Amino acid sequence: MDRSPAKRRQTVQGYLCNVSPLKDSKKPYFEASFQHGGECSNVVVFRPEEHMHFKDAEKTRGQVKLCNVVISPVKTKGTSKVYYTHKSSMSCVRDLGRAFQNSLPAEAHDIKLSELLQLDLKPMRANINVKIILEESKGNNIVRDGSLPKTVYTVADTTGYISLTVWCIKNITVGEWYKFTNVSVTQFNGKTTLSTTKQTNVLNIPSQSTAVDVEVSIESMKSDIIGVKLKIQFICPGKHELKDLILSSPSVYCVPCKTHYKTTAIIMKISGRLDLKPETGDNINARVEDEVIRSVVAVKPDTSQNDIIQAFMALPTMKMTICNKVIVKMEESTSQNTSSPGKESQTSPAVMDAENVSIDFSPSDIGLYSSQSKKRKSTD
Known part of the structure; x- marks a missing residue:
């Protein structure tokens, strides 16, 4: 059900600024400023899974089209309020370039793990700055796109820790800090988990202070x-x-x-x-x-x-x-290594x-009729 006034739906074009963090842990939403038609409106977005799309549009300063939104005039201010509901959609129109008015500067925001852990989340995307604490497991998984290499890490920032599943991305070092953009945030069995996506970018960054103590089992x-x-x-x-x-x-x-x-x-x-x-x-x-x-x-x-x-x-x-x-x-x-004298194992x-055995934890790329390479000590 749409949480917005019963008004006629419209399509508007403009530029996004000041995209806020997610609000309300039970029914998350966020807000943004929207420059359009010579005025600046407040946009209320009831689709938390699109938070990163709005942040990207704010960062690139690209003109966007908001379709099927509800516009309600604000009489006291002579402006309007735009409600972006579950029937709405956003698309980029063109690069904004010099048309952007810098009177409403964008506010940089990194989502903290404690904020994600406290929200009653629907599937969404997020950017995180985290330290790799531990490699939990590594292998290949069968997914819709085939068999893909997967590594599960415990990651932490200054506020909390969480499990992060990394697909097809190598050269990640335990103990280093990284910025992950466009990671998927979901809940599984009541537990918040993160996973990289096809749109995820990973950047090694300087230390972001001391990460929280992690209680890994x-x-x-x-x-x-x-x-x-x-x-x-x-x-x-x-x-x-x-x-x-x-x-x-x-x-x-x-x-x-x-x-x-x-x-x-x-x-x-x-x-x-x-x-x-x-x-x-x-x-x-x-x-x-x-x-x-x-x-x-x-x-x-x-x-x-x-x-x-x-x-x-x-x-x-x-x-x-x-x-x-x-x-x-x-x-x-x-x-169990000691056997009785004169008896074979x-x-x-x-x-x-x-x-x-020398174990290679990299994904197997060999055929069925060749098992993974293993080294054994020669016996005299």
Whole structure:
């Protein structure tokens, strides 16, 4: 329902200034000054997801067209008020150039994390200045555009901290400050989260003072694996997920690519969840991604899902590093490394020595019939 007077809708052209921060945590909105038709009106915008579009138009000083807005005269001031509702839209007309009147200077505003965390948000865009505190997880995810590299970070500014999912952007260093523009702000399971978009730009910036203390849930424990739930996905060179792949076939057809590919060119991605029984405390269920799985289990061309599950079940007690319920590292517990004299290790042939494996956490770009490169110490 539109929260505006019942007036006739109109289309107006002009220039935006003084775009305010978001207001009202329960029903967020923002305001701006709008130069049009020889006057300056106050615009009230009830679509918080367009806040960054208005900020960009203010920054570029471009002429914009506001369509389907409600204009209400303000009798006491001889001006008007423009209501931008959920039926309204904005588009850029042309570059403003020298026509801009600098009598209403734009006010720079960076959205603080504490402000985002307090708002009852609908999906929107934001600009943030944050310090990279921790790399939570890294891998590839299947999305609408195919299989894309994804890294989840804990980030913080001087007011709060939050999780940020970064897609396809490399060269981000833990401990450095960055300005992220046009990140998506959403809520998932009642928790505010951030994610980069196709329009996101990242700029390394000087330190913005001291970031808040971050309470990140990182656990290191020795655990037995008592349950395994896995999912295997096959991805074509065009980064599309393939269904009903027959491994014995020499080729496979990808419908989105409209191309036949050699089966050997297909990528196998493994993910899942493990039920863990720690030495002390309650059982834990944690997510595990492809890179960590391949660090402890050898995946061969003919390895089936059941083979991988049985290989996990055959693992000895493992030392787990868990961040926010995601396993970021697995290695064999040192207490399990000593075997009885004269006896060979009873480890399953599909299991690799985790302490002697060099793990590459970059996205896999190799074919199905070549598992990720791993180095093992030679035995005398």
